[in-house]
Amino acid sequence: MFEVLPARSVRSDVFELAGSPGMVLGCAAGDMLRVADDGQFEVVEQGDNWCIQTAGLGHFSPESFAALRESTVLLSGMAEAPADLRFIVVTVSRRIGLPAIERVMDTWAAGIDGVEWWFGNGDHSASAD
The missing domain is CATH 3.30.70.100 (Alpha-Beta Plaits)
Known part of the structure; x- marks a missing residue:
């Protein structure tokens, strides 16, 4: 199972989420995420x-x-x-x-x-x- 979220590319591995996830914990719309090739992510800047x-x-x-x-x-x-x-x-x-x-x-x-x-x-x- 996977979930597709709208996002805007900020740098090659950093994206700003444009929508909040329904199946993943730890992030929300407006957060900046660093996404690895294997799909793992970390919040590098929390949004509002x-x-x-x-x-x-x-x-x-x-x-x-x-x-x-x-x-x-x-x-x-x-x-x-x-x-x-x-x-x-x-x-x-x-x-x-x-x-x-x-x-x-x-x-x-x-x-x-x-x-x-x-x-x-x-x-x-x-x-x-």
Whole structure:
């Protein structure tokens, strides 16, 4: 399994991510990554965004995805998902306070059985039971 992310080449081995990953931890849109030939990467400069990843017991419904997209707009962020909605990734500026992000994510997750969410590029984590 692999994930393709939009990125801009900065130097031969450094790229600026234009999207946050849904399946990889440690980076977000706006980060500068040094990527090795084997696909391994390191963040050489952290950008301004949180990457918030979500997963559930199955695929998300179009309605739950739409609800999260609407909620993240209130945070000046965005929610994205693959066409099959097997996960959702949210990108929000680090300038938005963690309590506001946690409130939005917890409120959204409370209505969905088995959903979990976490910060994919930080040491903060949370989940909904």
